[in-house]
Amino acid sequence: MDAQELLIWVRGTGLQIAAAVFVLGMSYRMLHLLLIGRKKSLAEARGSEWAGGLRTMWQRNFVLPRLSPRGRFTFVAGYVFHLGFFVTLFFLSQHIALFRAVFGFGWPALPRGAIDISAVLALAAMVALLAHRLVDPVKRLLSDYQDYLTWALSFLPLLTGFMLLREIAFEYVTLLTLHIASVELLLIAAPFTNLAHMFSTFISRWYNGAVMGFKGIQT
Amino acid sequence: MKEHETLEQRLGEQGVSRRAFLKFCAALATMMALPPSSAGAIAAALSQAKRPSVIWLSFQECTGCTESLTRSHSPTLESLIFDMISLDYHHTLQAASGHAAEQARDEAMKAFYGKYLLLVDGSIPLKDGGVYSTIAGRTNLDMLEEAAKGAAAIVAVGSCAAFGGLPNAQPNPTGAVAVSDIVRDKPIVNISGCPPIPSVITGVLAHYLTFGELPALDELGRPKAFYGETIHDRCYRRPFYDQGKFAKTFDDEGARNGWCLYELGCKGPTTHNACATTKWNGGAGFPIEAGHGCIGCSEPKFWDAGSFYTPLSAPAADVAAVAQVSMIAGAGAAVAMGALDRAKKQKLQQSREKLTVADLKGD
Amino acid sequence: MSLQDIHIRVADAHTVGSLDAILNEIASRLHDFVDTGATSLIDLKSLPFSAEEYEGLRATLGRGEVTARLDSIGDSEIYETRFPGVWWVTHYNVEGDIVADLIEIASVPAIVHSQPEDIYVGLARLRQTLTSVRGEPVEP
Structure with missing residues (x-):
């Protein structure tokens, strides 16, 4: 199999496999999670679950002042990474062309300069987060192999994408193949790892808030 | 069949001067994409x-x-x-x-x-x-x-x-x-x-x-x-790629401005050929100069690499259909598992024995 | 509808950036020539120029004092640019297509020099001419 055939495979069959695993796994996991449901409360509560849940979903974005220095670093670097990742994923012209091809609609792209900044910020934040995870004794103790695996799976698409736009170290064909393949690995792993938080994070925030806002007896 | 003579003999017979021969070798160096300074070496070799x-x-x-x-x-x-x-x-x-x-x-x-x-x-x-x-x-x-x-x-x-x-x-x-x-x-x-x-x-x-x-x-x-190089590497529209300026259709503002044709399916980045410098029709131009993306015709399997008009960043096969089927399958599995969970819960609830005072006292 | 009715504008040539690159390359080679006497050639056909940039290069280099025309298997146009030591050499075939397009850094382009082989043949021809004129051989 030569470089072209490999590229055709990752753009075709490989992507179909990855999409199938990702969509099937995620839709199963999320729907199953929701279908577990919550027992109907027979007692009347003073607070509202929905108000509490929604409030927490929003307020968890602004916990910075209440955190320890360690927490603050993780929080800030984490936000920089996520924002950089989203801007790069959803506003690079080439990515929008992909969404247009799959979903049938697109949106305006950001200029390349903005994408360069967002990608570099995301990469730098990830490196800083990994370093912190390795250096900080508490975080190191709390980390297991999955944390490192998901770090690598999120880092690789950013790194290969950055290299691809500049043709660093390898040829375009090779870099494009690596970039698409790294995204496919991310998609395949997502439903089975803590990467599933990309869908569940707001559900769990709501749940936390709902529990706190209930203010009553659970029957 | 005539014995094969050397080129120098043939050119000599035709009255071609050494200077004309050197000119020919300069053209050959260009044609072979060799450094122009190699014309002398070409002349020496061709003579024999x-x-x-x-x-x-x-x-x-x-x-x-x-x-x-x-x-x-x-x-x-x-x-x-x-x-x-x-x-x-x-x-x-x-x-x-x-x-x-x-x-x-x-x-x-x-x-x-x-x-x-x-x-x-x-x-x-x-x-x-x-x-x-x-x-x-x-x-x-x-x-x-x-x-x-x-x-x-x-x-x-x-x-x-x-x-x-x-x-x-x-x-x-x-x-x-x-x-x-x-x-x-x-x-x-x-x-x-x-x-x-x-x-x-x-x-x-x-x-x-x-x-x-x-x-x-x-x-x-x-x-x-x-x-040795891709069309993309040598493309005169390359700066527009680097700036993220893409034509979105064949007749939009970007196309008129001569922007990069990547999103119209140009396969230049993955195609190795000399079109961008050697050009076609006596140097008149090459496809991208005519406003059409490269179709990748000098690469293996270029007919099977998806549509000529699908961008390289987009799938070469139908991913949306696969995703739809997967979504239905995933949701179906979740509903089935949810029903199973519920049935199990109900069964457990029914078989649960109520705790009585007698149980707490023990015997 | 005439061609002018189709609104096609070509984006600014300077955005492509090859012109700066080639001018820098020429400057660097000319510097080497001054320092070491090393002549060199740049094959313009191997470089990605937009049509505007190619014209831009012509305009920037301009024309100097010397122009030569070579007439063998098609024309060749050779001229010094307005930067002494920088020559533009264009070889055409008999049909008028460009077969080689070169920038040569030298005091005189190599192709202009008379070739020893041709001089030798020319000398023989000259002697033959003299023989036929005088009717007697000339001592070498």
């Missing part, structure tokens, strides 16, 4: 070069490659090179036909055994004993194997001979393969393209004439001098 016998076999092909070569726009240069080879068999170009033509091939093969250059255009069908393409009652496979035996080197002209090309595209009804899939014990140079750039064909011939060997090749057997 012998006129080789060339046998050209056309198999499962459209004659586009021969058309490309004979319609080339620098006739003196290419005809000079053609003067330098002895084209002993080419069933489209030769005057002889029928048995006489086949006889010419047999004679050339015998007379120059081990020394002739074999040019092939078109793929070779293998299915059903190779019956899908025959010449004078013989299969292409049979003819190629016979001619390859005595060849000094083989030049696969065009993407069909080099990689299988159009006949090899899915579902490949004739079982078409490339020359290199059949011949494994001879040096093969692949001049891919649909068709290849004419001066690239003559450039490779000139290189063989000048240095008596094939030029340096890449991992797909293509001469590095012409296929």
